[in-house]
Amino acid sequence: MPLSGTFLADLERIVGAEGLVRSAEGRLVYECDMHTFYKGAPDAVALPTRAEEVVAIVNLCRRERVPIVPRGSGTGLIGGAMAPLGGVMIGTNRMDRILEIDLTNRCATVQPGLINLSLTRAVATQGYFFAPDPSSQMVSSIGGNVATNAGGPHCLKYGITTNHVLGVELVTGTGELVRLGGKAERPGYDLVGVAVGSEGTFGIVTAATVRLLHVAEAVKTILASFTAIEDASEAVSAIIATGIVPAALEMLDAVMIRAINEGTGAGYPKDAAAVLLIELDGPAAEVEAQGERAARICWARGALEVRVARDDAERALLWKGRKEAAGAVGRLAPTYLLQDAVVPRSKLPAIMRELIAIGARHRVQIANVFHAGDGNLHPLILYDDRVPEELERAKAANEELLLACIAMGGTVTGEHGIGLDKAKNLPFQYADADLNFMYRLRRAFDPDGIMNPGKLLPSHPACGEGFRPARPRVPEGAWI
Amino acid sequence: MPAAARSIGEALVTIAGREGVQDDDRARTAAAVDGQLPRWVVRPASIDQLGRIVALAHDDGLAVVPRGGGSALELGHPPARVDVLVDLSGLDQVLEYNPDDLTITVQAGITAGTLATLLAPRRQFLALDPPGAAARTLGGITATNASGPLRARYGTMRDLLLGVRFVQADGVVTWGGSKVVKSVSGYDVPKLMVGALGTLGVLGELTLRLHPLPDAERSWLVLLASAEAAQAFIERVIASPLQPNRIEFFNDRALRSVPVEAAAAGVALSIGSVAEAVREQGERLGVMAKADGARIVPLPEGFWSRAARASTEGNGAVLHVVSLPSRLAETERAIGDAIRTAAPRGEVWISGCAGLGTFRVRVGNASAAETAVATTRLRARLMDLVGSVVIARGPAELRKAVDPWGPVETGPFALMRALKDEFDAKRVLNPGRFVGGL
Known part of the structure; x- marks a missing residue:
């Protein structure tokens, strides 16, 4: 439904001509996030500079029942920051200031459009950093990180975004500007806790107060290669069992190693079927002792090679292959489906066997780069989009793999989020009553359903008006 | 007992079995919450039974009050109603x-x-x-x-x-x-x-x-001349490469009740890691304390459980005070002033997670009325710190005299009420006890 002239004029009054994108080509930029599969351009893009403008936009859209889609940098991987139903997109890019840095209380308050890495850069010289480190951290916004509850390689030790958000300023679906949480915790329901990761379906975050951590004294990066993925998986379990919590624990499988070796030449051993990247940080004495212990464990599990970075340059080199993984698979196939499922860490060998079987069954190649420490898989299911039924085979493999992960006690998504892409998968993991609870939770923040409609929750009877989950049986009649 | 009540009891017995339902005066008295006797004390043996008990209560407009170990029953407002006390100690698998x-x-x-x-x-x-x-x-x-x-x-x-x-x-x-x-x-x-x-x-x-569990763990107490000195020391520890797993502040009174050594203020720290790193970090901690002119003593095993016991000893009120790490000394003074002004003979034990600005305050020698006045006074003092003062323990009299949770801002509270209305419109679950009487 195209927006009326009056509506657009009202919108322009709020954000000014320079804050409004109306042209078809201008809007095209906003038609998808990094999951380019899902496309839907908004009817207009508003780029506010202040929370009050956001309030005015939400009130306007609410009055006219126009859908609102919040967007940060658009680097999400789930079809979240795109507009399947059109409507108004609110881009936070012009709200990118650091409002306060409070090192004594180890926190900062920032606007949502601030780039993740900019915050760490602003406090690095004083020895602090912002812990969530999604691979996109050079371009993704903190508002986007908060919306998707983003993770990253180092969340094994430091936790994901939610563990670092103390408070948010939120414009809810009813146009109320509310300050939830803050530097000091307050009694009441943990509204910050549920707002983080709500993918813009509760409202738009206009400011966030986040924790800053002190940089560790020492970092040690170890790269170990194995001839069998089982050996690498066992090394992962053994390292954790010995009481070490590495800052990061990443794994690459044979397909991925080949792709990387053929490309930039990270120089992984040719016979390696698995590469394990272990990073430890903390007080120097602890890192030293644990580093030796981790290396011994890798040798004991039959490692082909164990390399320890001696300085920052070597450390960067060990990470190079891992960071280029997604790009490297471009050499194997023109395109891929990216997965984000999680299995309990102890099920890694089992899921890897299953994954190879699934790939063979559907005749697709699957490359793996994943956060082994927390069982978060990132299989890339490769296909050629020029061959029509290859996509169908990739999709079938994808769904089968998700079901296998869930059957092992896992979850649909570990750090990317749901968006449009995975909403249909939620019923794999949740019963009707659970979905219905989430639907009602959303309604409390956005009773008119104007905030990012179609995302996060599936179109499912349990997520609709009037649905009541089956109630437990109570003894009949006796008490009436 | 009216017929209707008798038959609700029978329905509960159908769900939880004869042994899972008590309605005699002794059991009801023992399960009283803030002096209110439940009509039934029900102990479900499975989550399925729990669901059916709550469903029954819901349909009959009865209030359900869940109880675990019964250690925090004095948190929050006295309940608006208590009909079915659900004892969850049977769900222990x-x-x-x-x-x-x-x-x-x-x-x-x-x-x-x-x-x-x-x-x-x-x-x-x-x-x-x-x-x-x-x-x-x-x-x-x-x-x-x-x-x-x-x-x-x-x-x-x-x-x-x-x-x-x-x-x-x-x-x-x-x-x-x-x-x-x-x-x-x-x-x-x-x-x-x-x-x-x-x-x-x-x-x-x-x-x-x-x-x-860390390979090794050791604890130390740093004795300081004032809360200001403690705050400065804590800030230095946090900005250092040391990684303590506890940094706890103690005021003079709390130190005396532990007891290790007397001082105006103390900071107890523990470090857990590989043995080598624990030893090395301990040495560095010693150097830092000496640089501040403070004495540092190693703590015996069992210190932390003794400190936990001391923080809840007796039957005085316990307050949870939250402010900011940067206002530690100021908060400590505000707590002492508020209580001593309201209760001239009052005593204050303060301990807390100093690096995070959260304090546990035990009040002695103060009546409920005096503690109520002190709570209100402290809230006023801390208002600009956007912190909070919650009564974690205290008699019903105290929690009726003053809101045990303190004020919640209008915007967030509207959302909290919306959630409660959505999920418990009939006010079945713990009615009245939570913030704002939710």
Whole structure:
């Protein structure tokens, strides 16, 4: 439904001509996030500079029942920051200031459009950093990180975004500007806790107060290669069992190693079927002792090679292959489906066997780069989009793999989020009553359903008006 | 007893069995909450029974008051109504322990002490140490968001609860979260249940993240001349490469009750790591203390449990005060002033997670009326710090004289009420006890 002239004029009054994108080509930029599969351009893009403008936009859209889609940098991987139903997109890019840095209380308050890495850069010289480190951290916004509850390689030790958000300023679906949480915790329901990761379906975050951590004294990066993925998986379990919590624990499988070796030449051993990247940080004495212990464990599990970075340059080199993984698979196939499922860490060998079987069954190649420490898989299911039924085979493999992960006690998504892409998968993991609870939770923040409609929750009877989950049986009649 | 009540009792017996339902005066008196006797004390043996009990109560407009270990019954407003007291101590099973994944799923009625014993042989633990933890149930610790000194390193239940099975106000058994250490599948429902005092759902099952026990751990006490000196020392420790797992502040009175040595203020720290790193960090801590002209003494084993006991000893009120780390000394003074002004003979024990600005305050020699005045005064003083003062323990008289939670801002409160209206419109679950009388 195209927006009326009056509506657009009202919108322009709020954000000014320079804050409004109306042209078809201008809007095209906003038609998808990094999951380019899902496309839907908004009817207009508003780029506010202040929370009050956001309030005015939400009130306007609410009055006219126009859908609102919040967007940060658009680097999400789930079809979240795109507009399947059109409507108004609110881009936070012009709200990118650091409002306060409070090192004594180890926190900062920032606007949502601030780039993740900019915050760490602003406090690095004083020895602090912002812990969530999604691979996109050079371009993704903190508002986007908060919306998707983003993770990253180092969340094994430091936790994901939610563990670092103390408070948010939120414009809810009813146009109320509310300050939830803050530097000091307050009694009441943990509204910050549920707002983080709500993918813009509760409202738009206009400011966030986040924790800053002190940089560790020492970092040690170890790269170990194995001839069998089982050996690498066992090394992962053994390292954790010995009481070490590495800052990061990443794994690459044979397909991925080949792709990387053929490309930039990270120089992984040719016979390696698995590469394990272990990073430890903390007080120097602890890192030293644990580093030796981790290396011994890798040798004991039959490692082909164990390399320890001696300085920052070597450390960067060990990470190079891992960071280029997604790009490297471009050499194997023109395109891929990216997965984000999680299995309990102890099920890694089992899921890897299953994954190879699934790939063979559907005749697709699957490359793996994943956060082994927390069982978060990132299989890339490769296909050629020029061959029509290859996509169908990739999709079938994808769904089968998700079901296998869930059957092992896992979850649909570990750090990317749901968006449009995975909403249909939620019923794999949740019963009707659970979905219905989430639907009602959303309604409390956005009773008119104007905030990012179609995302996060599936179109499912349990997520609709009037649905009541089956109630437990109570003894009949006796008490009436 | 009226016929209707008798038949509700029969329905409860049908659900929970004869042995699971008590309605005699002795049992009801023993289960009283703030002097209010429940009509029935019901002890479900399964989450299915729990669901049916709540469904029955819901249909009959009865109030359900969940109870775990019964250690935090004085938190919050006195309940508006108490009809069915649900004793969750029967739900004490371990459902799934995956040591290799550092996760465990338990029923909510298991105590933290039982869990610790079970995990010790694998050298794992649940990193939460609120006072009296051993006898407290995990459901209770979750519902009250209780924590102790270890939160300095490991956070609180919100950082450790991965999944939760709960019973909604209408009896529907519901699951939120996941059983793995990392998941963003849907809304983070577990967060909503932490600290909600069972007002959005009765907790039945919890999936928790565990941590490996450090190889070695040692503790020290740094004795300082004032709260200001303690604050300065703490700030230096936090800005240093040291990684303590506890940094706890003690005022003079709290130090005397521990007791190790007397001083105006003390900071107790523990370091857990590989043996080599513990020794090395201990040495550095010694150097830092000496540079500040402070004395440092090693602490004996058992210190932390003794300190936890001391923080809840006696029957005076306990307040949870939250401000900011940068205002430690100021907050300490404000607490002392507020209590001594209201209660001239009053005594104040203060300990707390100094690096986070959270304090546990035990009040002695003060009447309920005096403590009420002190609470109000302290809230006024701390208002500009955007902190809070919550009465964690105290007689009903005190919690009627002053709002035990303190004010909640209008905007957030409107959302909280919307949630309560959505999930418990009939006010079945713990009615009246939570913030703003929710």
